[in-house]
Amino acid sequence: MGFYLRTSLKAGPFRFNLSPSGVGISAGVPGFRVGTGPRGNYIRVAGAGTTYFGGGSPSPSSGGSRPTMPPAAPDSGVVMQEIVGTPVQQLVAAHPSDLIAQIQTAASRRHIWPWVAAALLILALLAAPYSLVLFMPAVPVVWWLRQRDIARKSVVVFYQVEDAPAAKYDHFAGSSGFVSGVERVWQAEAEGALHTAYQRKVNAGAGTLVRRSLGSLDLAGPPVLVTNIAVPSVHGKERSLYFLPDRVIVRHGSQYADLPYAAINARMEQQRFVETQAPPSDAQCVGTTWQYTNKSGGPDRRFKDNRQLPIMLYGRLTLTTPQGLLMIWDFSRPDVAASLANAVNRMR
Incomplete structure (x- = not known):
């Protein structure tokens, strides 16, 4: 594509x-x-x-790639470490950017039209039986205010990418994660090591607990960015990554920062995960275990309703920078995680 x-x-x-x-x-x-x-x-x-x-x-x-215009189950004694990395504000200070300043300003603007529409509706109801007289001119006013709000919350950027940068970005946008699709993506939010035999026993024999949230992949880009190219994006509940031809935009909540590809290191590794929920259909099952295990790995008969759980093979994508960025994503298909890691590293 x-x-x-x-x-x-x-x-x-x-x-x-x-x-x-x-x-x-x-x-x-x-x-x-x-x-x-x-x-x-x-x-x-x-x-x-x-x-x-x-x-x-x-x-x-x-020329080049420059724009032409501005789960873890909780258990007593397990200490969960939040995976946060460097705050976005520090990333902005390390890599100041006019584009990020414009995106941040646009994202912070509030919509006016819903408040005007609500006020006009209340006024029309209070002015009965002359509501229609007020309603008819109010419709185009509200429409125009909505269009104005959309424009105020938009940053328009045209990209004109040629030659080698174009080939690399075309490979990125066409990587398997964004084209062939993957059924399940998670963002790892916190991890906690299981140190005692009891902690491992009641957690299916695992060595680590992971708190995660569902994520997604698309080619949409940041909501406020209007651009002429597909923007490969990885979304999480609180964090997202947007891969532009010349930079990576990081979102944490309502805050944005950008980083050059040269500063980002992508690493993929296979992850064996004890799945307590329905596993994704495109993932590989590599074994089974029990929710409550004994020393030999079999079921502990002292626990009722001891479920047998699948051990799934996922792919983990870890992104880091020297400035302390740390973002971890798990994919139900390891080949997708590997493809994305390769694509990010090729952009450096």
Whole structure:
């Protein structure tokens, strides 16, 4: 698949168009549109064609990959260590970025239109039987405010990637994790070592407990980023990773930071996991154990309802940086984790 997807982007009422001459922006409604671009300012009316006025000059395009525009079951005595790594604020301080500043500003803006819509609805109800008189002009006002909110919470970026960087990013976007799919992805949030024989006995003989949350893979990118390329993304409950051609964006809650690929090390290893829930259908079962085990690994008969549990083989992707970033993702298919680790390292 090619990662260069569109030459036109929409953010609220505004449309951005990329051409060999540069970038243009327009706004309007069906049948009427005004805008500006490399050829100058214009008005476009349905049936009357396009009228240009003023002048413009082509914007210089940038080369390379630069944008052309700004589970663990709880058990007494087990100490769980949170997997947090370096806070996002420290990453921002280490790698300041205009793009991240714009994304952070856009993400922090609040929607206005729901409050205006609620206020107008209450006013219309109080003004009965003249509600219709107020409702009719309120609809386009609310629509326009919603479009304005979308634009205010959007950062538009056109990427123009060529030659070797394009080949590497095309390989990344086409890696198996994002194309062929994987049934289950988890983000590891905390781990705790099982030190005593009793702790291991009541936890299926495992050596470590893991608290995890479900994740997902897609090509959507950050919600506030409007761009012309597919953005391979790994999402978790609190953390996400977005892989752009020239950088990796890290999200933790509502905070964002970015890192150069040269600073990221990706490592994949196979993970044997005692599954207490229904295992994913695309994962390999490599053995079984019991929820309560004895020293020989068999079932401990002193416990009632002692379930037999599958041991699944998963793939673990670990991302680290010298600045202390630590993110761990488990995949039901080890080959997907290996493909992603290889793709990240190739981008360095």
